[in-house]
Amino acid sequence: MEMEILLLVLLICLFLICFVMIMTRKTSCNVYLIDFACYKPPSSQKCSKEHFVKLILNNGDYSEEMVDFLKKGIARSGLSNSTYLAEIFFEQIYKPVMKDSQKETEMSIFGSVDLLMAKTGVRCEDVGIVIVNCCIHNTVPCLSSLIVNKYKLREETVTYNLSGMGCSAGLLAIGLAKQLLQVHENSYALIVSTEIVTDNLYLGKDRSKHLTNFLFRQGAVAILLSNRPSDRKISKYQLLHAIHTNTSSSDRSYNSIFRDEDLAGINGVNINKDLVAAAIATVKPNVTALGYLILPIKEKFIYLIYHIVRSLLPKLKIHQYIPNYSTAVDHFLPHVGGKPVLEDLQRTLGFSNKMMEAARMTLYRFGNTSSSSIWYELAYVEAKGRVKKGNRVWQIGFGSGFKCSSIIWRAMKTVDRDDYNPWTDEIAGYPVTLEVLEPVPIFFESSKSKFY
Ligand SMILES: *[C@@H]1O[C@H](CO)[C@@H](O)[C@H](O)[C@H]1NC(C)=O
């Protein structure tokens, strides 16, 4: 009898230990977003379209036809007169040296990290992982070392800097942090996404290289992730899914956004006419993969029926069913790329204007700030008071490579506007009605790929 009781007690103990182990294992795998902070440059760096045109014309030698092209391009970009550019853009002569980029780098990166520290109260010595992504601008020592040095982080801090990875790199960094947080227990991960614009103005005569001039603006975001179970209560979001796709093995995709010299030897980023095809080839499978994870059963079922009918009776030429993604997410925050990109996304995914508002207003107010743009969008919906507990947020980034990343967050609480939000003091004025603009006169370079 005693033996049996002992056995039973032992069994119960074993069960409890297993239970606790499973529970703690599961919670330690959860990744929380405690908070994020978007950098807002001083208003002295607001760059109107008029100023921008003047700047380009002052520094280059352009034909009348080209001047007309530049003016049209700027006017139709979808940007307002208050996007930000680095200090060098306000000097008479644009001749950036390393010191100027250094200055912008420190302003953007320290500006956003300081804000994040103030917001979250996290101590520098608790940060275990640092990831910085910045596409074009590179420094030695690297940008993650810059952060470790400035904030005197611990020696064991794991650091990565993702460079040259385009606008989708910010979400790639989240994916990387997620993987690192699976193996580093009880850690904070600090992620900084930015692009340094100082030395990236293109002043040559190649029209397809001017597209980035029209859209590209200064900005940065710092994000704090944690896998500490105790942070569950104070976090804003929980990471649900991270999906990354790339089609870099295809020459057509690889060459679609390319940095090289023009005929006169001036450096610039080229966007060729394969871009659209590359974007579709990359974004579509990713969105499909995501749909599989997040869509409700009903939508999946309809999709399946369409798919079966389509493959059994190809003669009927039934169009492909595009699931209603609004049934699965409450906020859609795509990389702002440019006006046509946003219009295309809206059309194919069937989102309402209200759903696209954050993206359009961010493009208007802050421009294409590269990988940080989706965070200005999240700040927008927060400032509008639209993020409710349980809401699902979908951020999607895409860029050179061609790469596409999607992240799904779940709001852990109803998020209130705060003083650190870059939109706070002007949110009442949004959304603004955007004028209907003609498309940017784009002159894509022809395809480079032999396999086209
Ligand atoms: C920007 O300023 C110009 C004049 O400098 C004005 O014509 C234009 O309407 C303004 N655009 C926006 C979007 O405010």
Ligand SMILES: *[C@@H]1O[C@H](CO)[C@@H](O)[C@H](O)[C@H]1NC(C)=O
């Ligand atoms: C590209 O995709 C492949 C397969 O999905 C993946 O293994 C690889 O890590 C990806 N590379 C990048 C740079 O995203």
Ligand SMILES: *[C@@H]1O[C@H](CO)[C@@H](O)[C@H](O)[C@H]1NC(C)=O
């Ligand atoms: C998509 O789903 C949303 C939310 O359930 C609904 O409001 C909207 O009307 C649907 N759109 C279409 C085209 O069915």
Ligand SMILES: *[C@@H]1O[C@H](CO)[C@@H](O)[C@H](O)[C@H]1NC(C)=O
């Ligand atoms: C947005 O800016 C990034 C650089 O940060 C550039 O690579 C990308 O091509 C831009 N998007 C468009 C549509 O110009």
Ligand SMILES: CC(=O)N[C@H]1CO[C@H](CO)[C@@H](O)[C@@H]1O
């Ligand atoms: C620590 C680290 O990964 N450093 C790299 C950051 O990026 C620069 C420039 O791309 C490299 O030179 C560093 O090795």
Ligand SMILES: CC(=O)N[C@H]1CO[C@H](CO)[C@@H](O)[C@@H]1O
């Ligand atoms: C994480 C994930 O599911 N990624 C997917 C994105 O789309 C590509 C293309 O279909 C898939 O192969 C990946 O598995």
